[in-house]
Amino acid sequence: MTSPANVISPDLIPDALYPTINALCATSIDVAAIIARAGLGQSLAAQVGENSDGDGQKALDVLADDMFEAALRGGDVRWYASEEQEDALLTSEGGKYALAIDPLDGSSNIDVNVSIGTIFSIFDTKEGAEESFLRPASEQICGGYILYGPATCLVVTFGNGTQQYVLDPSKGEFVLVEKAMEVPETSKEFAINASNYRHWTKPVRTYIDDCLAGKDGPRGMDFNMRWVGSLVAETHRILTRGGIFLYPGDARPGYENGRLRMVYECAPIAFIIEQAKGHATDGETPILERQAATLHGRVPLVFGSAQKVQRVADHHDLSE
Ligand code: AHG
Numbered sequence: 001m002t003s004p005a006n007v008i009s010p011d012l013i014p015d016a017l018y019p020t021i022n023a024l025c026a027t028s029i030d031v032a033a034i035i036a037r038a039g040l041g042q043s044l045a046a047q048v049g050e051n052s053d054g055d056g057q058k059a060l061d062v063l064a065d066d067m068f069e070a071a072l073r074g075g076d077v078r079w080y081a082s083e084e085q086e087d088a089l090l091t092s093e094g095g096k097y098a099l100a101i102d103p104l105d106g107s108s109n110i111d112v113n114v115s116i117g118t119i120f121s122i123f124d125t126k127e128g129a130e131e132s133f134l135r136p137a138s139e140q141i142c143g144g145y146i147l148y149g150p151a152t153c154l155v156v157t158f159g160n161g162t163q164q165y166v167l168d169p170s171k172g173e174f175v176l177v178e179k180a181m182e183v184p185e186t187s188k189e190f191a192i193n194a195s196n197y198r199h200w201t202k203p204v205r206t207y208i209d210d211c212l213a214g215k216d217g218p219r220g221m222d223f224n225m226r227w228v229g230s231l232v233a234e235t236h237r238i239l240t241r242g243g244i245f246l247y248p249g250d251a252r253p254g255y256e257n258g259r260l261r262m263v264y265e266c267a268p269i270a271f272i273i274e275q276a277k278g279h280a281t282d283g284e285t286p287i288l289e290r291q292a293a294t295l296h297g298r299v300p301l302v303f304g305s306a307q308k309v310q311r312v313a314d315h316h317d318l319s320e
Pocket residue numbers: 055083102104105106107108193229230231232247259
């Protein structure tokens with residue numbers, strides 16, 4: 001790994017992880033610059049293949065993956081596992097970490113100039129790749145995402161609260177703006193892909209039906225709905241403004257466990273949210289108590305304000 005100049009203040013970052021976090025941040029600055037020019041050159045949303053999840057791969061999915069892998073190679077990361085690659089890669093024989101990454105989250109938004117992101121999760125490595133990643137999510141030592149929105153920002157936890165840094169584009173540096181983010185407890189917003197309503201289980205339908213019933217229903221208030229289609233953007237909104245996100249398992253073939261991948265998406269988002277005093281479950285069980293069965297395995301994800309997430313779990317209890 002060629003060590004880039006420092007692009008993030010080291011104050012709250014564990015010393016041993018600093019080179020890895022700095023490399024991720026330096027790469028994200030390059031990715032953000034490419035995204036900012038997306039409408040000007042070759043389409044970043046061109047379909048270029050399919051990954052092992054069966055997701056179509058867009059040009060930017062593959063480019064971002066290549067860039068992060070190249071930036072980490074030869075550094076402190078022994079195992080690099082990516083949504084866009086079938087198997088984990090040995091990127092550094094002597095590396096002490098295992099890093100999982102969703103290099104480009106929300107790829108359906110690339111061609112419409114809507115927020116997208118990168119999500120990552122870090123464990124202390126073990127000898128083999130599977131044992132390094134297929135373990136309880138509570139063993140993560142870092143979870144983070146970079147949001148490429150109107151502003152580019154890094155939200156990260158090392159298990160001591162959730163911090164936010166914003167990229168100052170004029171300096172090419174991430175500046176700490178929040179030391180301890182907290183998910184607001186009260187909010188009227190929920191996020192779910194409502195087009196799947198007919199496929200949902202009873203507890204999920206009941207939860208959403210109650211929201212839709214508004215102030216005359218059991219919740220006694222009107223709600224509002226948001227769905228960006230980028231997990232990073234939904235997470236950022238919920239960290240900022242509260243609310244709840246659901247991508248439940250449903251009756252569609254292949255969607256028994258929803259759409260989101262445990263290792264690349266659910267585990268790091270759950271770590272970030274729990275460190276911000278929110279809650280993240282699979283509908284019933286905390287995500288941090290679960291572990292992936294396979295590298296690309298999916299898990300239902302419900303997260304946000306703790307009381308709202310608990311209400312979803314209560315609906316599951318009642319249906320048993
Ligand atoms: P990715 O682009 O990394 O494959 O992830 C997309 C995910 C997530 O960002 C979003 O919450 C969800 O897919 C959207 O799913 P629908 O297309 O079913 O709305």
